Amino acid sequence: MKIGIPKEIKNNESRVGMTPAGVFELTKKNHTVFIQTTAGEGSGFFDKDYQEVGAIILATIEEVYSKSEMIVKVKEPIALEYPLIKENQIVFTYFHFASSEPLTKAMIKSKSVCIAYETVEDEEGTLPLLTPMSEVAGRMAVQQGAKYLEKPIKGRGILLGGVPGVAPGKVLILGAGVVGVQAAKMAAGLGAHVTIMDINMKRLRYVNDVLPNHVTTAFSSEYSIRQLIKTHDLIIGGVLVKGGKAPKLITRDMLKEMRPGTVLVDVAVDQGGCFETTKATTHEDPTYIINDVVHYCVANMPGAVPYTSTIALTNVTLAYILKLANLGWEKACESDLSLSKGLNIVKGEIMYKELEGIFG
Template sequence: MKIGVPKEIKNNENRVGLTPAGVFELVKNRHQVYIQATAGEGSGFFDADYIAAGAVILSSIEEVYAGSEMIVKVKEPIAQEYPLIREGQVVFTYFHFASSEDLTLAMLKSRAVCIAYETVEEADGSLPLLIPMSEVAGRMAIQQGAKYLEKPIKGRGVLLGGVPGVPPGKVLILGAGTVGIQAAKMAAGLGAHVTILDINMKRLRYVNDIMPSHVVTEFSGEYNIRKHIRTHDLIIGGVLIPGAKAPSLITRDMLGEMRPGTVLVDVAVDQGGCIETTRPTTHEDPTYIIDDVVHYCVANMPGAVPYTSTVALTNVTLPYVLQLAEKGWEKACAQRPALARGLNIVHGDLVYRGIAEAFGWNAIA
């Protein structure tokens, strides 16, 4: 199969769809890989590295799309890429369709086969292609939140770990999934007091078992959320409903109950956000303030650490890319149900229910 890896052109997105090691495995299995020139430089991989692994370097994004049966990316296509995607072409990437009706309509019109990393789901409910980026984003949420708590950036002026004689900062985490667990690890490591809310008692028991005593759990609900937002310095939104829009757990009126300089980090922004006042931001302009509350809502947080993120992503996507390349999408999806759950759009038909529900559409194919 002919596989294309274009350069990511979303704002400050430095990741790339495949590492040279991933290219090597594909070429070893007799597939042709096209890499757009300089596509990997932001992640620390250079054209010479890809050539040594057996790739062909193409000078333009148009050439990559035109010559490839399957496109392997990191982020969803943006408007200037829409016309390059053609009928029957497989596009394998993070799509997060539920947060963008325009993207969904464009991919329906293209009649491509859109397989979303974030909805590839194993029988146990795990999301193998989302986990590594959730791990990165969860850890970064604390790193970024700690920075934006600083007073020059309009935060409360709180050091999360505190110092002798001064109590540590308080971190509230909504969701005890991968993002929440990783955020809790980082915050606990800094010495912060951490509260995790979730509605899944199994997850809360797991947190209690693995975390130190200054990480506490409570059952999630509006009452408890309203109680904690008054006293916590950093609030992390880490709620996920696979393929669907995230629920708004923090509403507009709740901002008035927070102390000035409280920092919100909405890791669920790719799926519409779990904070009502969330709007996507970029690494170039990452924050905004509403009612004296700092919002950090960068839609591609792992793009700030592209080497780590690209290697972690290729580690998990490569086995699926190999299956798609060896068998074609139909046979690969028929033989591996987890991959079949990644199908979102096929030849102009929407085949993932959560997306239809996000837009209030009545039916799927």
């Protein structure tokens, strides 16, 4: 199969769809891999690294799309790429269709085969291709939140871990999934006081067992959220609805209950966000302030640490890419139920039920 890896063109997105190690596994199986020149440089991989493992370097994104039967990316195509996608072409990437009507309509119109990393689901019900980026984003949420609590950036002026004689900051985490647990680990490691909330008692019991004693668990309800936001300095939203829009757990009116300089980090922004006041931002302009509350809602957080993120992503996507390349998408999805759940839009038809009717 002819596989194309274009350079990511989303704002400040430095990841690349595959490492040289991943390309090597494809070329030794006699697949042809096209990669756009400098596509890997942001992640620390150079054209010569890809050429040494058999990739063909192409000068433009247009050439990559036109020559390839399958496109392997990191982020969803943006408007400039819509007309480049061909009928029957496989596009394997993070799509997050629920957060973008224009993208959904464009992919329907393209009649391509859209397989979304974020809805590939294994037998245990986990999302193996979303997990590594959720791990990165969960940890980064605390790293970024701690920075934006600083006074020059309009935060409360809190050092998250405190110092002797001064109490540590308080972190509230909504959702005890992969993002939430990783965020709790990081915040606890800094010495912050951490509360993690969920409606799944099984997850809360797991958190209680594996995390330190200064991480407390709470059952999530609107009432309990309203109480806790009054006293917490950093609030992280990490709620996931598979393939669908995230629920709005913090409404606009709740901002008035928070102390000035409180920081909100919405890791669910790719799925529409779990704060009513969420709007997607970029690494170039990551924050905005509403009612004296700092919002950090960058839609590609792991793109800020591309070396780590690209390797972590290729580790989990490669087996599926090989299967698609070796068998073609139809046989690959017939033989692998997990991969078949990644089918979101196929030749103009919505295949993933959570997307049906989401935009009317």
